[in-house]
Amino acid sequence: MSAPQAENQPILAVTDLVSGYDPGVPIVRGASMTVAPGEIVVILGPNGAGKSTFIKSIAGLVPKQSGSVRLEGREIAALPAHRLVHEGLAFVPQTENVFGQMSVEDNLRLAAGILPKAERAPQLDKMYGMFADLARQRHLLAGRLSGGQRQMVAVARALMVSPRVVMLDEPSAGLSPKLVEQVFVNLAGIRKAGVTIVLVEQNARAALAIADRAYILAEGRNAHEGGAADLWNDPAIAALYLGGGKLRGREVPA
Amino acid sequence: MNLQFLVDGLLTGSIIGLGAIGVTLTYSILRFSNFAHGEFISWGAYATLFTSGILGWAMGGAVPAIGPFSFGWTLLVAAVFAMALTGLLALGLDYVLFRHLRRRANAITAVMASFGASMALRSLLEFFFTSSPTYFSKKLQIAKQLGLGIRATPDQMVLIGLTAALVLSIHLLLTRTQTGRSMRAVSENPDLARVAGIDVARIVNITWMIGGALACAAGIMVGLLVQIRPYMGFDLLLPLFAAAILGGIGSVPGALIGGLIVGLAEAVAVQTVGAEWRAAIAFLLLIVVLIVRPSGLFGVRS
Ligand SMILES: Nc1ncnc2c1ncn2[C@@H]1O[C@H](COP(=O)(O)OP(=O)(O)OP(=O)(O)O)[C@@H](O)[C@H]1O
Numbered sequence: 001m002s003a004p005q006a007e008n009q010p011i012l013a014v015t016d017l018v019s020g021y022d023p024g025v026p027i028v029r030g031a032s033m034t035v036a037p038g039e040i041v042v043i044l045g046p047n048g049a050g051k052s053t054f055i056k057s058i059a060g061l062v063p064k065q066s067g068s069v070r071l072e073g074r075e076i077a078a079l080p081a082h083r084l085v086h087e088g089l090a091f092v093p094q095t096e097n098v099f100g101q102m103s104v105e106d107n108l109r110l111a112a113g114i115l116p117k118a119e120r121a122p123q124l125d126k127m128y129g130m131f132a133d134l135a136r137q138r139h140l141l142a143g144r145l146s147g148g149q150r151q152m153v154a155v156a157r158a159l160m161v162s163p164r165v166v167m168l169d170e171p172s173a174g175l176s177p178k179l180v181e182q183v184f185v186n187l188a189g190i191r192k193a194g195v196t197i198v199l200v201e202q203n204a205r206a207a208l209a210i211a212d213r214a215y216i217l218a219e220g221r222n223a224h225e226g227g228a229a230d231l232w233n234d235p236a237i238a239a240l241y242l243g244g245g246k247l248r249g250r251e252v253p254a
Numbered sequence: 255m256n257l258q259f260l261v262d263g264l265l266t267g268s269i270i271g272l273g274a275i276g277v278t279l280t281y282s283i284l285r286f287s288n289f290a291h292g293e294f295i296s297w298g299a300y301a302t303l304f305t306s307g308i309l310g311w312a313m314g315g316a317v318p319a320i321g322p323f324s325f326g327w328t329l330l331v332a333a334v335f336a337m338a339l340t341g342l343l344a345l346g347l348d349y350v351l352f353r354h355l356r357r358r359a360n361a362i363t364a365v366m367a368s369f370g371a372s373m374a375l376r377s378l379l380e381f382f383f384t385s386s387p388t389y390f391s392k393k394l395q396i397a398k399q400l401g402l403g404i405r406a407t408p409d410q411m412v413l414i415g416l417t418a419a420l421v422l423s424i425h426l427l428l429t430r431t432q433t434g435r436s437m438r439a440v441s442e443n444p445d446l447a448r449v450a451g452i453d454v455a456r457i458v459n460i461t462w463m464i465g466g467a468l469a470c471a472a473g474i475m476v477g478l479l480v481q482i483r484p485y486m487g488f489d490l491l492l493p494l495f496a497a498a499i500l501g502g503i504g505s506v507p508g509a510l511i512g513g514l515i516v517g518l519a520e521a522v523a524v525q526t527v528g529a530e531w532r533a534a535i536a537f538l539l540l541i542v543v544l545i546v547r548p549s550g551l552f553g554v555r556s
């Protein structure tokens with residue numbers, strides 16, 4: 001299916017992206033990112049660095065002023081948000097990422113709208129197979145679920161359409177340590193299923209443990225990038241960005 | 255107490271409810287109060303009058319009425335046609351006016367613009383059709399005794415049935431179909447809806463079409479039961495908003511039930527304290543709801 005040289009082609013390539021909410025006030029000021037097929041790439045950085053704005057821009061929710069976004073070589077920077085799902089790029093926002101006034105099942109069936117009719121029911125069953133909790137609570141309003149289960153709905157909603165790349169904004173935020181662990185186990189499982197993952201995280205330790213590579217954003221620009229383990233073990237970076245002064249020297253669990 | 259107020263209230267309530275569904279849908283999906291919604295009611299009634307007139311003319315004179323009703327098949331055909339036209343009118347108004355304001359202006363600008371649109375649309379009707387009242391049919395209807403002192407004409411009975419059918423289909427559309435789920439999604443969280451692959455512009459268009467068509471249906475009811483005048487819709491504006499807010503903004507069953515409550519309250523007021531208090535009732539109900547339960551009976555958002 002893929003041409004020989006396509007083997008090395010990134011699945012997602014963002015180049016010199018400038019974007020922001022109001023014209024003339026760029027929040028992301030020339031950030032770039034390259035993601036290879038099957039990778040887990042994590043984006044780290046201090047609060048307000050523009051991490052959310054960066055992936056919201058890629059997802060088409062924040063106006064881009066310049067720069068390019070390529071998905072499997074195709075320029076998608078100009079596509080509206082709702083077209084990107086059709087192209088295979090899914091996004092789970094940081095907050096308000098489920099329709100709280102709709103049932104769990106309606107949340108998932110809504111997302112299935114872009115699939116051919118025959119694929120909708122099997123895909124729904126697949127999600128219920130993957131997230132057994134949701135199958136039991138399919139008729140509850142998503143807003144009534146616990147934080148961890150809401151997060152599952154949000155992730156399942158994004159996976160309904162079998163995307164090739166899924167971007168998640170802090171999927172572990174506000175969850176108990178046990179649930180955080182569960183989220184990262186799930187993410188590893190999703191990658192095994194062949195989905196490329198871009199992850200924004202505060203939880204640097206857990207994120208770097210499952211990631212292949214990482215980008216550190218500061219003030220809307222790339223501050224550092226590298227292999228997950230290299231970044232974790234770099235004392236200067238750990239001290240500056242990973243909240244890691246006290247964690248310094250600890251090996252990243254393989 | 256005479257139970258006749260039940261029939262009167264149910265009818266007024268159906269009219270208000272049909273209009274209020276449009277108000278509640280536009281508010282929850284587009285996030286602004288469209289004060290030109292009353293004009294969709296008037297334009298719908300005149301569009302029906304005009305179309306059925308042309309059909310009658312093409313058939314070479316008035317078509318005989320169906321069974322015990324006051325109207326013939328030309329009115330039914332004209333009604334369906336006019337509902338589509340009024341939907342397109344709403345869509346057109348959005349295209350030339352609201353769409354631009356939605357993007358940049360704040361909510362109050364859009365509301366003011368809708369006031370302006372309301373006046374312009376009403377003046378156009380007065381220009382083309384004069385301000386004197388007119389009727390679909392001058393044929394008198396004999397009310398039937400239904401027992402318990404309640405009387406209703408065949409027109410009144412079939413209109414209550416038709417309202418129920420219309421409201422039920424809208425309810426099923428919203429709860430059982432992909433379009434309906436998309437409408438609820440856009441109303442709750444437009445950004446997340448886009449992320450889920452929903453074309454928000456398409457949903458907005460569908461919302462205008464539905465709102466316009468239901469307003470037209472309300473206008474036809476007023477035309478059949480009362481009379482057709484350029485101010486017929488504008489005069490309903492306060493009850494429409496009272497009903498939408500009473501039912502809880504965004505809730506379709508809420509808007510209908512809100513409409514029925516306002517309609518029944520008006521009918522009770524007419525019977526007990528006098529017809530001149532009719533208009534005050536909607537206002538009174540609106541104020542009570544805003545104080546006691548701002549999110550409305552079925553509302554989730556305040
Ligand atoms: N909707 C918005 N409108 C205007 N400015 C915004 C909006 N959302 C965020 N900002 C601004 O953009 C900047 C970057 O915010 P962003 O949410 O992208 O940071 P972040 O790196 O995701 O932070 P956090 O770690 O707290 O999630 C901040 O200065 C913030 O005030």
Ligand SMILES: [Mg+2]
Nearest residue numbers: 051052053094
């Ligand atoms: Mg963020």
